[in-house]
Every structure is written in C-alpha cells, then in structure tokens.
Amino acid sequence: MKIICTRQNLIQGVSTAQRAVSAKNPLPVLSGILLTARDNRLELQATDLEMGIQCIIPCNVQEEGSIVLPAKYLGEIVRRLPDAPIQIETTQSTNAVISYGQSEITINGFQAEEFPSFPNPQGKNSLALPEEELKEYLRQILFATSPDENRPVFTGVLMEIFDGQIRFVATDTHRLALRDVKTTAEVSDINVIIPGKTLNELARVIGAADKEVTISLGDKQVIFGMEDTLLISRLIEGQFPNYRQVIPQGYKTRVRVKTKDILEAVERASLLARVGTQIIRLNIEEEKIVISANTEVGKIHEEVPVYLQGEPMQIAFNALYLIDALRANGSENIYLDMSGPLSPGILRPVGGEDYLSLVLPVRTI
Amino acid sequence: MKIICTRQNLIQGVSTAQRAVSAKNPLPVLSGILLTARDNRLELQATDLEMGIQCIIPCNVQEEGSIVLPAKYLGEIVRRLPDAPIQIETTQSTNAVISYGQSEITINGFQAEEFPSFPNPQGKNSLALPEEELKEYLRQILFATSPDENRPVFTGVLMEIFDGQIRFVATDTHRLALRDVKTTAEVSDINVIIPGKTLNELARVIGAADKEVTISLGDKQVIFGMEDTLLISRLIEGQFPNYRQVIPQGYKTRVRVKTKDILEAVERASLLARVGTQIIRLNIEEEKIVISANTEVGKIHEEVPVYLQGEPMQIAFNALYLIDALRANGSENIYLDMSGPLSPGILRPVGGEDYLSLVLPVRTI
Numbered sequence: 001m002k003i004i005c006t007r008q009n010l011i012q013g014v015s016t017a018q019r020a021v022s023a024k025n026p027l028p029v030l031s032g033i034l035l036t037a038r039d040n041r042l043e044l045q046a047t048d049l050e051m052g053i054q055c056i057i058p059c060n061v062q063e064e065g066s067i068v069l070p071a072k073y074l075g076e077i078v079r080r081l082p083d084a085p086i087q088i089e090t091t092q093s094t095n096a097v098i099s100y101g102q103s104e105i106t107i108n109g110f111q112a113e114e115f116p117s118f119p120n121p122q123g124k125n126s127l128a129l130p131e132e133e134l135k136e137y138l139r140q141i142l143f144a145t146s147p148d149e150n151r152p153v154f155t156g157v158l159m160e161i162f163d164g165q166i167r168f169v170a171t172d173t174h175r176l177a178l179r180d181v182k183t184t185a186e187v188s189d190i191n192v193i194i195p196g197k198t199l200n201e202l203a204r205v206i207g208a209a210d211k212e213v214t215i216s217l218g219d220k221q222v223i224f225g226m227e228d229t230l231l232i233s234r235l236i237e238g239q240f241p242n243y244r245q246v247i248p249q250g251y252k253t254r255v256r257v258k259t260k261d262i263l264e265a266v267e268r269a270s271l272l273a274r275v276g277t278q279i280i281r282l283n284i285e286e287e288k289i290v291i292s293a294n295t296e297v298g299k300i301h302e303e304v305p306v307y308l309q310g311e312p313m314q315i316a317f318n319a320l321y322l323i324d325a326l327r328a329n330g331s332e333n334i335y336l337d338m339s340g341p342l343s344p345g346i347l348r349p350v351g352g353e354d355y356l357s358l359v360l361p362v363r364t365i
Numbered sequence: 366m367k368i369i370c371t372r373q374n375l376i377q378g379v380s381t382a383q384r385a386v387s388a389k390n391p392l393p394v395l396s397g398i399l400l401t402a403r404d405n406r407l408e409l410q411a412t413d414l415e416m417g418i419q420c421i422i423p424c425n426v427q428e429e430g431s432i433v434l435p436a437k438y439l440g441e442i443v444r445r446l447p448d449a450p451i452q453i454e455t456t457q458s459t460n461a462v463i464s465y466g467q468s469e470i471t472i473n474g475f476q477a478e479e480f481p482s483f484p485n486p487q488g489k490n491s492l493a494l495p496e497e498e499l500k501e502y503l504r505q506i507l508f509a510t511s512p513d514e515n516r517p518v519f520t521g522v523l524m525e526i527f528d529g530q531i532r533f534v535a536t537d538t539h540r541l542a543l544r545d546v547k548t549t550a551e552v553s554d555i556n557v558i559i560p561g562k563t564l565n566e567l568a569r570v571i572g573a574a575d576k577e578v579t580i581s582l583g584d585k586q587v588i589f590g591m592e593d594t595l596l597i598s599r600l601i602e603g604q605f606p607n608y609r610q611v612i613p614q615g616y617k618t619r620v621r622v623k624t625k626d627i628l629e630a631v632e633r634a635s636l637l638a639r640v641g642t643q644i645i646r647l648n649i650e651e652e653k654i655v656i657s658a659n660t661e662v663g664k665i666h667e668e669v670p671v672y673l674q675g676e677p678m679q680i681a682f683n684a685l686y687l688i689d690a691l692r693a694n695g696s697e698n699i700y701l702d703m704s705g706p707l708s709p710g711i712l713r714p715v716g717g718e719d720y721l722s723l724v725l726p727v728r729t730i
Contacts, residue, residue: 038370053481070662073636073637073662073663076479077636077637080629080632080633081633082629082635095663102653102668102669103630103633103665104665104666105633105637105663105664105665105666105667106663106664106665107637107662107663108661108662108663117492126448166615207655264445264447265468267445268442268445268446268468268470271438271441271442271445272438272442272470272472296473297438297472297473298460298470298471298472298473299470299471300468300469300470300471301468301470302468303466303471305467318398
C-alpha cells in the first residue's frame, strides 16, 4: 500500500474511525485502525465488535493494499504532522512509513488479515432523517439511558415505528424521555433497542445543516449512513419495559414556567443539596413554586413565578434528575404536570406535543 | 455585617481569594474565606498559612462586621447567582443569608475570630514591575522549578538583586532557567527564594496591560501588591545552589534554528519516545539537525534546517525537558549552544541577552 493524502483529510478520517476503538479491547489488533487503499480512496475501519465505524477519505493511491495501525499513536501523530502532503507506505513487514517533507515516522502495525471482517451492512428497512434534527432528538433522549451494563435494555434507546411515525424512548427506571418524529418513509412496523453508546457516538459525528442520515435496520444490527461515514452497531436483545403504562394521561396540577428560571433555581438548590441525597422540595402555590433544600451546609429558599392550573401541591425530586430533564427540554417555557406527590412529574415543552420527559418523585416524610 | 454588592464584583473577589484556600487544610476554618465589611468595601481574605490572598471589592456596607464562609460553596453559589443585586447578612449564629430577588440561601460559616490573623505586610525593600512583563518572565522561569517538596529550595525561584538588576533563576537540577530584568529602583542587594506555588498564583492574577505589581521583600515574607489584591507569602529558607558554575561560558557547537520547526519535530519524536524513557537523539550536521527516536512502537527521523557554527555533534536529551524549554523561550529563533555530548545544552533567544535556559543531556551508549 502506498498513498498520498492531505493532513486535514487524514486527521478527519482517523479521528472518526478512532471513536470505535475501545480502550479495553482483549484483542491487540482491535486497538488499531484498518487502512485499506483502493479506487483512489482510503477506507478507515475500526470496531470494538459491538460497534464499528467505517470512514472514507480521498487520497492518491499509488499502490493498493491494507494494514492495521495502532489508533492511539496514529491519531496523536497525524494531529501533530505539518501541513504538507503526507505519504503512507507499507514495508514488507507489518510497518508503515509516514513521510512528510524531509522527515519520516515508521510505526509498527498488524497484518490486515488479523482484523475481524466488518459486518456486512444489510438493512431491510431504511429511512432518512436530517442530521441536525436527529442530533437534537438524541440530545433530548440519551440523558435518560442507564449506564448499568447489568440491565442492557435500559442502556439502550427504544426505536419504534408505527402509524407512520418514529418514536424514541429511553428510561433508567428513575426517569424517562420520549420523542415522536413524523416520517413519510414507507417502512413496516418496527421495535428495536439501539445501544445508547452507539447513539452517543452518532450524535458526535452528525450535525451538518443540509445533510441526512440514513438509518437501515436489520434483524440484529443497525446501520447509520452519513456522507463518508458508516456507523454499524448490534441491536440490544430483550424486551423494553412497557413505558406506556408509566406515563399518566391527565394531571391534577399543571404549572407553566420559564425553563431558564426554574433550571437556575434548581441548579442552585442542587449545590446545597448535594452533600445529602440531592433531595429538593417543590411547594407549588398559586403564583409561584418555592424550591427548598436543607442540609448541614445550609439551606435555600428559591421562588420562581409560575402559572398554575389545578391544585397546589408539595412534591420532592432528585435535583440532578430534574436538572437533566430541564436541560434536555430545549423549550423556552415548559409545562410541569403532576398527579400527586408520589406520581411522576411530566415535563412538556409549551407548544410541542412531540416530546415529554418524566421524573419520578422522591418519597419524603 | 450587612452588605449589598454586584454579582460580578462578588465573583471576582471570591474567585481571587479562593486561590489561597488549600484542599488539604488541617484547620476547618481555613477552608473558608474571611469576609470583612468596613469603609464601604468588602475585604476577602484566605490563607493556607504559607500564602495568603487579600482582595477588596466595592460594596454598599449597611452594617460593618465579619464572618468566615466556606470557600467552595461560596464560590459555586456566587457563580450561579442571577445578575441582580446580592445582599449578604450575618445572623446571630455563624450563618450568613445571601439574598437575591425573592430567593435566599443560608450558608453555615465560622466566627471571624477563629480565622488566623493575616501576616502584617512589612516590606523593607520595594520595587515595581509592569504586570504584563512580569507574567511573561514567570512563564519563562516557572517550568524549571521542581514539584518535589522534599527539597524545598528547588521548588522555589531565586530572586537576586545586584548591580541594579533583578535576576530570577529556577532549577530542578535537570534543567535551569534564568531571566535578567533591568530596574531603576533603588534597592539594596537581595537574595531570596520565593515559592514556585506563590509565583504560579501570581501569574494567574496579573496580566493587565497598564498596571504594575509592587514587590515588597521582608526578612521572611514577600508581598505582591496589585490594584485591589495583595498576595503575601513566606520565603523559602535555605541556600540556593550555585547556578553560575553550571552554566558553560563558551560553546563548541552553536546552531541557530526556528523555534517552531524544532519544537514541532521534538514533539512528534516525543510521541514515539514516551513509551520508553523519552530519550531523543540530536545529530547536528552542517545544515540540519536530525532528530531521532527508536522504541517498540516505531521510529522517527526528523530533519530540521539550521545554521551551524563550530563542530558537528551528537547529543541526546529528554524530549519533555527540551519541549518545556523551547515553549518557554518565546522567541522566533533560538541559539542552541553545546560544549560536548555530556555538557548541558543552552537555549538562548536570538537577539536577547537577558534570558537563557539550560537542559542537561542524557548519557547514552
């Protein structure tokens, strides 16, 4: 293999592929990126066997071929190269020589044959979403996933397609987020769980204003296709909990409040609450919410103006869960709907029917 | 005590004073900031008993008095306050109520009497330096101090005044930095060691374009006076090593090289060298330096164009020490002077006689 490419393209390709490399890989070859030169382009592939990223950059291929180079060193080196044409040439052993100007770096790698073959992308159902919008949906949903690998379904995001719409749902059993998205794509009804880790990586890669992501769903895998990048991931097996029965249909108390006002007040209360259990109390009155916390550090009393519909109420939440939900909302004003001190609070954007998040209250004496 | 002040002033005062609070203070009261309201201003003081910071902010004093409040909570809270007038009022116990708008936070503190009295600033010798310049001198010197508290003199910076000039010197025995500064101040000859930690904090606080720092030296302490801030520190006792005998007077080999070119080459070499001992080799030839490193990860061969005076030479350095010295230099071109493979290399800015740094070579086979 012998190629010449620009520093900028190489940085972009290596940085993207590197995201699929796990620090705790049991196979040494998986700490590397597979470089394949053919058809005047360079393919970069990396995988941790659960998720794989393939990225293509333009280059001048002088000799086709492939090699695996250690992702960490390759990444650090390309970022420090001068802004000159970069040549990468493999030697007879498993080395590659990276040349630039009068200088060169020889880096030890692995044979391409040692690299596991990339799962063959075969999606039966396929639909496209604008990158910018999908990135925002993911931001609104991913905070509610669980980091606990012992219960895999809660680490993922449910993606349902039914009645011509897509629904994303995540829950860690303490809070839940749900986002509906209209689609005109003709796809059959679907119900899959996509790993949160995959979607977090997707959210980092996408975001361009005028581009679309193609989502292709197979039986056991999902493929996200961007302009020069493919992200392939296994699906999570198992049954997602019946989220519908958790979401109360009505409310006894509804407050309308400025998101920024209540968020800042809860953040301040959280500073004092954190030495304890992060419990803050909301006393919902006619024209205001009084937010309070009381710990050995001190106590706080915050008043936030609201519009109340329904009954006054007292309820307690974990401040951190409320902060996550308020930040994810993204709307200037929200409704906070409650049905009682032991029923979940529901946050909805004012003027938006397609999104909600839910936070379980904390039982206090 | 009862005061009203702006959020911005309070943030600035607390952030500055907080820098003197050590995380590992044995006395609980030292985790706090002493607030003293008098003469229509608020004094904020903090100390770890080695270094103290006093900061003054304007405020409306409605009732004079003082209290100690925990620095960490106070800092986090004031940064999150709304941009409204802030009132701080002490209660009969050791609490303070911070009020803003309709909300308030009560924070538990300590009695002002528990706080150690601040060392009385009494400097015999006093001189002033422009903030911007002193900040740059410190940047050029501080990298050469040692973090090893077992040998206190090496953790400090020698400040000498003789023949109408100031000299700053630091060394950790592997490298050394020396900066001469002209002064017109009439001060007697002086030889003190100022803690590197103090000077690091000073460097963070200063930097304004048209302001001066006053340096006052007592027998056991130094006081840096800025516009609204005083930084007081003990001096380090002990004998600074005789640095003069370490600095070679002539050279056998002098290369003139672009700082950026050699720095980037050494940084790349360091990426490959670091799994080993960070040893890189410099092969100084007629028109270039060849920089090389060879480890199990791979090998690097960098060529940097230079102007050579004197003999070609081979020498090896610790890449990290060379990087620190090159970054500190701050000049577009440097001279690297050497007297042999086992003698220190000296870096001097081209066109500057007032600064040098020195790096010991590494003995290789």
